[in-house]
Amino acid sequence: EVQLLESGGDLVQPGGSLRLSCAASGFTFSSYAMSWVRQAPGKGLEWVSAISGGGTTHYADSVKGRFTISRDNSKNTLFLQMNSLRAEDTAVYYCAKAPYTAIVFFDYWGQGTLVTVSS
Amino acid sequence: SFELTQPPSVSVSPGQPARITCSGDALAKQYAYWYQQKPGQAPVLMISKDSERPSGIPERFSGSSSGTTVTLTISGVQAEDEADYYCQSAGSSGTYPVLFGGGTKVTVL
Numbered sequence: 001e002v003q004l005l006e007s008g009g010d011l012v013q014p015g016g017s018l019r020l021s022c023a024a025s026g027f028t029f030s031s032y033a034m035s036w037v038r039q040a041p042g043k044g045l046e047w048v049s050a051i052s053g054g055g056t057t058h059y060a061d062s063v064k065g066r067f068t069i070s071r072d073n074s075k076n077t078l079f080l081q082m083n084s085l086r087a088e089d090t091a092v093y094y095c096a097k098a099p100y101t102a103i104v105f106f107d108y109w110g111q112g113t114l115v116t117v118s119s
Numbered sequence: 120s121f122e123l124t125q126p127p128s129v130s131v132s133p134g135q136p137a138r139i140t141c142s143g144d145a146l147a148k149q150y151a152y153w154y155q156q157k158p159g160q161a162p163v164l165m166i167s168k169d170s171e172r173p174s175g176i177p178e179r180f181s182g183s184s185s186g187t188t189v190t191l192t193i194s195g196v197q198a199e200d201e202a203d204y205y206c207q208s209a210g211s212s213g214t215y216p217v218l219f220g221g222g223t224k225v226t227v228l
Contacts, residue, residue: 035217037217037219044203044205044219044220044221044222045154045156045162045205045207045219045222046219047216047217047218047219050217058216060216061216094161094162103209103217104150104209105150105152105164105167105207106152106154106162106164106207107164107167107173109161109162109163110161111160111161112161
């Protein structure tokens with residue numbers, strides 16, 4: 001059974017940093033692209049970042065230069081380092097798995113972790 | 120344009136069909152995918168590649184495509200189908216950026 005478990009969400013001040021993790025199980029982690037998708041309170045889904053099975057990374061314009069996605073295939077874990085956080089980054093952050101080595105769509109999602117950026 | 124447009128809401132009586140549209144230039148070249156999200160829960164893939172239904176998804180959910188518009192149809196809506204529905208596609212280049220529609224709230228009257 002595929003499982004994705006996010007952690008690391010917290011309350012952080014504007015300009016601060018946070019690192020999210022997503023522990024994966026139930027599939028060969030290194031073979032699939034992974035992504036972060038966020039959802040601001042009461043809003044829709046917004047794609048944030050993706051990383052291929054081989055480590056190629058992609059970012060939404062809204063987070064480029066501030067967020068860094070990475071993966072540790074030996075530990076089956078996906079990360080999102082978030083720097084220079086802004087109020088508009090407040091959201092539930094979902095870890096999502098693609099059915100291929102590149103992101104085209106998402107076949108499994110985690111339950112999400114809440115990031116609140118506020119003073 | 121790199122946008123997917125959905126109606127904000129659709130209301131339907133139980134047993135009636137519900138149709139949710141999603142429009143965008145990217146859909147002329149890329150497949151569409153549909154997700155269902157219930158309050159407090161993660162999204163669930165309902166339709167892939169415009170019209171393919173993943174294992175475990177009820178047959179009353181179907182998808183279709185025409186030009187730059189795709190449609191999710193729920194034939195015979197049930198109370199449990201009340202949820203937000205999002206379409207998703209890839210950018211015109213094939214993968215990135217990943218595009219989501221704004222979401223449609225389906226209310227079962």
